Amino acid sequence: MPAHAHAGPPDTKLDRHVLIVAGVVVLGAIMSILDVTVVSVAQNTFQQEFNTDAAGAAWTMTGYTLALAAVIPLSSWAAARFGTKKVYLTSLVLFSIGSALCALATSIGMLVAFRVIQGLGGGLLMPIGMMILTKAAGPERVGSVMAVLGIPMLLGPIAGPILGGLLIEKASWHWVFLINVPVGIVAIIYSWFALRSDDETNRSSIDFVGLLLLSPGLALFLYGVSSSSEAGTFISAKVLVPAIIGAVLIVGFIAHALRSNNPLLDLRLFRNRTLSIAVVSMTLFMIAFFGAALLFPQYFIGVRGESTLQAGLLLAPQGIGAMITMPIAGRMTDKIGPGKFVLAGIVLMFFGMGTFVFVGAQSPYWLLCGALFVQGLGMGMTMMPIMSAALATLTNAQVPDGSTLMNVVQQTASSIGSAVIAVILATNLTRAPESMLAIASNTAPDSLPAELQDTPVPSSFFDAAANAFGSTFIVATVLIALTLIPAFFLPRKKINSPLIEEDMDRAPIVMH
Template identity: 80%
Template sequence: MTSSSPPAHAHAGPPDTKLDRHVLMVAGVVVLGAIMSILDVTVVAVAQNTFQQEFGTDAAGAAWTATGYTLALAAVIPLSSWAASRFGTKKVYLTSLVLFTIGSILCALAWNIGSLVAFRVIQGLGGGLLMPIGMMILTKAAGPERVGSVMAVLGIPMLLGPIGGPILGGLLIEKLSWHWVFLINVPIGIVAFIYSWIVLRKDEETSRPRIDLVGLLLLSPGLALFLFGISSSAEHRTFLTGSVLIPAIIGAILIATFIWHAFHADKPLLDLRLFKNRTLTIAVITMTLFMIAFFGASLLYPQYFIGVRGETTLTAGLLLAPQGLGAMLTMPIAGRMTDKIGPGKFVLGGIVLILLGMGVFLFLGAETSYWLLGGALFVQGLGMGMTMMPIMSSALATLNNAQVPDGSTMVNVVQQAASSIGTAVISVVLASGLAGSMQAGVAITSNTNPDALPLELREAPIPASFFDSAADIFGSTFMVSVILIALTLIPAFFLPRKKIASPLVEEDMERSAPVIMH
């Protein structure tokens, strides 16, 4: 009797989803970069009033420290895929760390608001590449069969950033000075650079592609203009003004033109043909709705605690801690199980938990129990741990190594756009509600930034009823996020509810020669 040896994958059994030592070390590299990039956004948000006082500027001037950073992110993220292919992920990641760290040092040395905004742009050019390149490195190191587990690791700083940022920012500003909002990045950046230099392996080869100049000239300014217009709505408290509509519409036209170009060019800046992948398309739609709702709601929690309840920034951050604790409990479990049984069941369950937790905030009052709100935030955190990263991993798990750079870049473009839209929509809805009640507007503004009030109102007495009115408006605004989260159930219903087949295994099966039995 004769036989032949079967191919290796015929008896390999199910792929191992356990993370080995090297993958965990690579995850540590990426998490350090993510912590720097994400914390910086929330910490700077806490320092807005301080910038106004230190540099003698108004709220709009100080806001450019955040806007400039966001626009730099938007301009550089589309370059991620090309840069990774041209220079290799390790070189690009190390360069990003250096640029971000140098930008942080320069920000701490700023002498006026103009110089601070300029240095924030430099910082953003580095920060914009940290997340997409980090996701590429992590996805390739782990392989498609373990992408859920590694995305769960990366998700921890993404969820804890909005919570830890206000706490850290409050401590640094109160105990030290505003300079440390930026200087805190320097030791982290140095450690991250050395660690990355040691741990990351050199890319085996780079394809040296030519850059799609037409695509770059369409997508980068298009994304930056669109986000600038959308972000400006928070300052103007409406979308219906030329300052918002003109840049947003021009940006949208440029993005739409890029989409047409990407489907017709031989080697576009981003290969949008990946959207022919059904799982990727569903995951991106789900992620867009979820991010708009999540980042919009994230804006409301600290504003309620500070503006209505009169808490400090530090206390507001601590009151949000239950959300992070809940996410930390479910995120590792959801990541591992997503690799084994697919994301569908976890995402649907997570969205239901978020709806239950967020539903409590629809009935906010000026004296609602912190125990009740803390419990609701904890339930939301449980849901977020089951939702955010499984959605992202379901998008990336369907891609082979050659497609990962484009996929990772697209995920980050969508994430940045969705977070800006969510923040803008909620800001405008909240501002419109407060504008409809001058009493509530006085209550909120005087607790957050008295200097923003008209002179005749700065000394106005604030009756308790004003805070009740403001709390009602916050509750009404939360309804927008609840509706958006509920809508997320529709695309989430179509996410895979079984293990996603590895594209690498499928490619291997296609390439392997047939075995002849004898």
């Protein structure tokens, strides 16, 4: 029996090497995640600079999302074929070059094309980064490293509006992209020296059938879903046609993957009960979280009349709450399992988000910021422990597919959440036309009829707008509550690693 089989209780403390690797991965995650929220703040600026409409400017986000969706399924194969270090470095280079090109764009078409290049690099940063971190730390410490990786994932939607507002107001829109270049250069140099080579070649041939089914299928499905925000409904040819075609391709991939000996993404992982429960929990959580994340800044800007920068600052308590609980939950998850923390976190999120169900046009900021703080505490105890529950049950050979699978779930669920909540909000606002007038008066007064531009909007109109937001928050709050059902079945004791001797021989880095 190997010597390591007689080792004492595992040390869940992160050593120097793991912290160095975590720094590399967090840098990449910050670049990828912040870029999404920062660009969302610049939509109006793009319309003015490139003389385009809202739909044209929105393609700067849609193009990036579709590129992400198309490339994420490749991450597991790419890591096995070329090694995680080479793929990660290539992703950083591609993302940095795409960022520089975006800043040089002179038309909306050029900007969208360069955003696609950015997305091709950004789509690999998170799944490959998760593989690197999980293998460096080993399953005994996956909760702690996931807590580190979770910081940019949870703070991106909060810090993005603040950073975007500052860059656009104090500098120019070009810096929304230029800021990634020096960070990217630092990340490339850092990664070159900090990451260890792992030239795995156990999956030398790519599953072309799976690639032709899953990548376009996922991209088409997400394009259809995201188009619902612009259409204001799901019952539209623009939404249904690509979404249905994409869904059919994804179903075709599932059938193919279950029969193939070397699929692009091994769906047999769902035989793992803990991973399956974690995927269902993560799906519901991401739909609710990203849906609600869309509502908070829109309420502060559209109903309360705050600037983008002020709205971002008002969301800061949410990030502070997450930063307090996330490291604690990560360490304790490694020791006692994720179940208790996830359940407690969901309850905190339910009460924090539930407060906004009763939001009004004059709700005190101390109450709203307090509710956001409570929600942040819950977020820090929920998202990354769920992911840890999935990855801690995998062998080293399964980590690439598991990481890819979780990133596909995240991307799909977040897009669905944003689309569903946006359509529900638009429907609620349309039911009370005066609420639309109130929103327009606070966000785009120039769009109002000339005779109304200098006319004060009655306070009752803002009350109607606030009620529309409150009704929409009901949906997000119910989704959070539903997350309790699968989360109830997550392990409530320390997860025993399934690592076998073969994996330990292939990845000695997990022995400490």
